[in-house]
Amino acid sequence: MALPSIRTEAALARTAANRLAAAPRAAKDTALIAMAQALRQAQTTILQANAADVARAESSGVADSLIDRLRLTPDRVSGMAAGLIDLAGLPDPVGDVVRGWTLANGVDVRQVRVPLGVIGIIYEARPNVTADAAGICLKSGNAALLRGSSSASDSNRAIVDALRAGLMTSGFDPHAVTLLEGGHDLTAAMMAARGLIDVLIPRGGANLIQTVVTGSQVPVIETGTGNCHLFVDADADLDMATTIILNAKTQRPAVCNALETILVHADLAQWTPRLIDTLDAAGVSVHGDPAVRQLDPRAIAVPDDDWDHEALALTVRLAMVADVDEAIEFIRAHTSGHSETIITNDLTASTRFTSLIDAACVLVNASSRFVDGGEFGFGAEIGISTQKLHARGPMGLAEMTCTKYVLVGQGQVR
Numbered sequence: 137m138a139l140p141s142i143r144t145e146a147a148l149a150r151t152a153a154n155r156l157a158a159a160p161r162a163a164k165d166t167a168l169i170a171m172a173q174a175l176r177q178a179q180t181t182i183l184q185a186n187a188a189d190v191a192r193a194e195s196s197g198v199a200d201s202l203i204d205r206l207r208l209t210p211d212r213v214s215g216m217a218a219g220l221i222d223l224a225g226l227p228d229p230v231g232d233v234v235r236g237w238t239l240a241n242g243v244d245v246r247q248v249r250v251p252l253g254v255i256g257i258i259y260e261a262r263p264n265v266t267a268d269a270a271g272i273c274l275k276s277g278n279a280a281l282l283r284g285s286s287s288a289s290d291s292n293r294a295i296v297d298a299l300r301a302g303l304m305t306s307g308f309d310p311h312a313v314t315l316l317e318g319g320h321d322l323t324a325a326m327m328a329a330r331g332l333i334d335v336l337i338p339r340g341g342a343n344l345i346q347t348v349v350t351g352s353q354v355p356v357i358e359t360g361t362g363n364c365h366l367f368v369d370a371d372a373d374l375d376m377a378t379t380i381i382l383n384a385k386t387q388r389p390a391v392c393n394a395l396e397t398i399l400v401h402a403d404l405a406q407w408t409p410r411l412i413d414t415l416d417a418a419g420v421s422v423h424g425d426p427a428v429r430q431l432d433p434r435a436i437a438v439p440d441d442d443w444d445h446e447a448l449a450l451t452v453r454l455a456m457v458a459d460v461d462e463a464i465e466f467i468r469a470h471t472s473g474h475s476e477t478i479i480t481n482d483l484t485a486s487t488r489f490t491s492l493i494d495a496a497c498v499l500v501n502a503s504s505r506f507v508d509g510g511e512f513g514f515g516a517e518i519g520i521s522t523q524k525l526h527a528r529g530p531m532g533l534a535e536m537t538c539t540k541y542v543l544v545g546q547g548q549v550r
Contacts (some may be wrong), residue, residue: 142325145281145314146332149254152309153279157251161228163306164275171274171302172220175267178298179213185290186263193287201390201448205261206288216267216295223271223515229533230277243545249537251277253334256326257518258283258348260340263291268509268516270299270313275515276536281333283316283326285340293317327352337531339519342445357531360496360522362392363446363472364504367463367489369480370403376501377479378414383503384477386418390448392520393475393507397443397453399463405431405456412454420450427456443470460485464492471495473522475504496522496529 156164175182186208193203229249236246255278257269266282273280284292292315300310316322326333330353338348342361349358366384368377384395400408409432412422416434423442424435438453457463460478467476477499478489486500497507497520507530509517514532521527527535 141318142316142322142329143332145311145316146254146329148311149279149281149314150332152312153251153253153277155309156274156277156279156312157230159277159308163308164228164277165224167274167303167306167308168220168224168271170306171267171271171299172217172224174298174302174305175213175217175220175295178294178301179210182213182291182294182298183208183210185294186288188290189263189288198287199449202261204388204390206263206291208263208291212264216264219268219510219516220271222510223275223533226275226515226533228275229537232534234539241545241548243543243548246542246544247539248542249534250540252536252538254279254281254332255536256281256283256329256333256336256354258323258326258336258338258340258344259519260285260344261288262339263288263295265339265519266292266295266315267299269518270296272516272518272531272533272536274303274308274312276533278536279312279314281314281316281326283322289317323348324351327354330354337518357519357521357527357535358523359519359531360392360474361446361472362394362474362520363396363444363470364393364475364477365397365399365463365467365471366395366477366479366504367399367457367460367467368401368404369460369463369478369482369485370401371482371485372401372404372479373481373501374404374407378411380477380479380501380503381411382414382418384505385415385420385452386450387503387505389450391505392446393504394446394448395452395477395504396446397455397470399455399457399466400428401460401463402427402456402458408432408454408456415452418450420452423451423453425453425455428454431456444472446472460488464489467493467495474520475499475507477502477504496520 232249234247259265296315336354337357338345422435423438429435475497476493476495490498509530518531
């Protein structure tokens with residue numbers, strides 16, 4: 137899809153966004169409920185389309201972890217619909233007064249939330265993102281231009297058809313949700329569509345994100361990869377640590393908030409082989425630094441350049457550190473800025489960790505799998521931002537708005 141085609145679709149989306157910006161909450165909530173019902177009614181069609189996508193991926197030798205991200209089940213379709221229902225139950229951010237005051241001359245000043253406008257979302261696999269993104273954009277008064285990957289093309293098409301049917305049933309412009317389809321030039325056309333698209337959000341692997349961040353002429357909200365660490369402090373509850381580690385690593389290993397690296401306090405050297413026993417029993421391959429391999433030769437050596445990426449698989453890296461400060465320095469050297477965890481009963485250590493770790497989310501004695509818009513009570517999420525401007529962490533409704541100032545006077549002049 138070349139830029140002229142983007143121009144056409146963006147113009148239609150702009151018209152829909154202008155109408156959405158003034159839509160009352162009740163109307164948007166009715167549309168979200170109708171979209172959820174349409175997804176449920178189309179479940180068979182959606183699952184058949186997804187089966188075709190999965191079959192293509194399997195025949196192409198795609199990794200199992202990536203196929204898991206692509207695969208839909210009845211429960212996952214039901215979850216997509218439930219997410220839309222949850223969004224309908226949340227407060228509408230549009231029109232919220234962030235702050236307000238009265239000037240000395242009597243002019244009232246209010247900073248209020250307003251929609252961003254036309255949001256372009258570029259994402260890989262995970263067709264559930266299609267419904268989540270469409271719902272969040274609609275509730276926050278924005279039109280969504282969705283660019284999914286070719287690996288999920290049939291699934292995304294079936295989902296958007298259902299969402300648009302729900303929109304039309306509730307009297308909304310179907311161009312509020314648009315699936316953009318085309319060749320490799322489509323992403324480049326979206327990146328060049330400054331003035332047509334208000335903001336781009338890339339959601340996927342590091343290559344996609346960096347391509348959009350470094351090459352886009354359109355403002356970008358950067359979502360990040362999840363090279364997530366967990367530090368087991370000397371004063372940790374070791375049963376708690378084991379439970380959290382297993383959940384963070386194995387509950388769904390192919391997602392960005394899954395655990396990738398475990399750091400263990402040197403005082404827990406005798407416990408470390410027991411942790412490796414537990415991970416091995418759970419099917420997790422352990423890769424260790426020299427200190428870990430000296431404690432347990434089952435650990436596979438980690439190349440020096442292998443500490444900086446997310447594996448998205450049932451593998452984990454394990455390293456020994458002297459104390460909380462060395463853990464912090466290690467994380468600073470290798471973090472992607474997503475989610476970092478400490479397991480400890482030492483308040484001084486946890487306070488130091490949360491103060492000095494620079495990440496979108498920092499956790500104490502809890503699994504990084506909680507770093508998710510749905511778990512945060514956002515209904516769903518557009519993605520998890522690892523940047524520091526406008527939005528950081530799971531992005532829900534409020535993060536899909538900006539603000540403007542409204543001044544009300546009684547004839548005052550300067």
